[in-house]
Amino acid sequence: MVPQIIPNISVDCVVFGFDANTKSLNVLLLDRYLESEENHEILVNDHVLTGYHTLENETIDDTATRVLRELTGLDNLYKKQFKVFGDPNRLMNEKDLIWAKSENFNQRTITIAYYFLVKTHEVDLENNQHKPKWFPVNDLPELGFDHKKVINEAYADLKAKSLFQPIIFELLPDKFTIKELQDVYECILGVEIDNRNFRRKLLTKKYLIELNEKQVGVSKKPSQLFMFSKDIYQKIYKESYLISI
């Protein structure tokens, strides 16, 4: 028995990953490509987020988890449902209409948008049938539907959330250096941070565990590796009531 899809409700997933080499926050996108049958003219050639319709008898969260597992093979990722996009005219540009026609989307669909944080090195793009690719969030290619807007809203939410929730560790390997942590903050927030002040502040945190290991295979002084302890974080976490307006 094939599970029924709900035709007017879908989930779109913004997958964020951090590239330590280019120091860039990236988004995972799929190609959207269509040729005409007659003369092989290229009708649509741009990119989209990954998404799918919700199935009957499946929670929206489950839809998002399923889509991500199918795309990346990964489970247990940080996931945030951040906004619904339901403008009746959200599929109104020319390419979207051509695409919708070829795919038999003809009714109004609202989409529930999630973002995911993944450790880039854990995603295997080579052996992936969907051929997703990473693109810098600050230099996105041409995108279908309202997906540029969706990505930018996800990014804004991530930015705000990163300031007071320890979600940034989801983007780093299990073992990381203080400098790498700073790189991610600088990249996401788009600001420069004084290394001395940052280091001093973070080194006081009990939830950063200093390992008995240093970097290997680097052509310089290798730096100290740390890991993040979610357990300790949650134990010492205190809700802040500091009014900052």
Place this chain on the structure above:
Amino acid sequence: MVPQIIPNISVDCVVFGFDANTKSLNVLLLDRYLESEENHEILVNDHVLTGYHTLENETIDDTATRVLRELTGLDNLYKKQFKVFGDPNRLMNEKDLIWAKSENFNQRTITIAYYFLVKTHEVDLENNQHKPKWFPVNDLPELGFDHKKVINEAYADLKAKSLFQPIIFELLPDKFTIKELQDVYECILGVEIDNRNFRRKLLTKKYLIELNEKQVGVSKKPSQLFMFSKDIYQKIYKESYLISI
């Protein structure tokens, strides 16, 4: 021509108001009442949030605005779309099933939840055909569907947001005292705040305009009235990049 509703997509609205007398954050709820036709046995008698289905050709935001206008007569309210509730089993308790049957809800509906901030004194409950009533958010009555969960998630979001966005002024009259402002913060955050420190901190803010007016009709030393200038706030607003984890 009657506008078509989208049968499986609805909007639910959590309306927050602050009662200065009881110093309570309240939620506006509707009665849900049903008798059996045979013996007038009471089948359902509890409360629900206000909500309605989205119409074709209407954005989700417009649905929420429309529902609120119909309920309160008010427009231009602070509005936040904060979460989608789409569990296939969200209408699974006995009373919900009886109700759904009587109203011909028989398919899975997902609801997009908003919260609104209103100035309690601007809402006229007397001449309102829907007979909404205020209930303290910390002492809610029996609620239908998953509405208790919806309210609690709205409250959590409001709490977090009130710390770094000037949304609290939406709950106060245009002219207010520093003490009233403190009352709202204490009530929403559920903490006590030292009046001396709070007052000193807030009095330095340029966006709080001291009026040439004091309270009238109070049996005590009348206190100074202030207003909030959104314009000034936005001019002097600086994005914070302070990492607080």
Place this chain on the structure above:
DNA sequence: TAAAAATAATATTAATACAACAATAAAAAA
């Protein structure tokens, strides 16, 4: 008119956190 009652309004200090700044140490590579 004076006293009482109630709440508004205000100051100081110690502790903590932040911002701004440059020099030294350690390891690998040449």
Place this chain on the structure above:
DNA sequence: TTTTTTATTGTTGTATTAATATTATTTTTA
């Protein structure tokens, strides 16, 4: 051994917060 590269460390001034009690102003009451 020297060079190169990056990791690592400290100080000081400023701002913010937290913790504390008293005085001032107005209405009400006697």
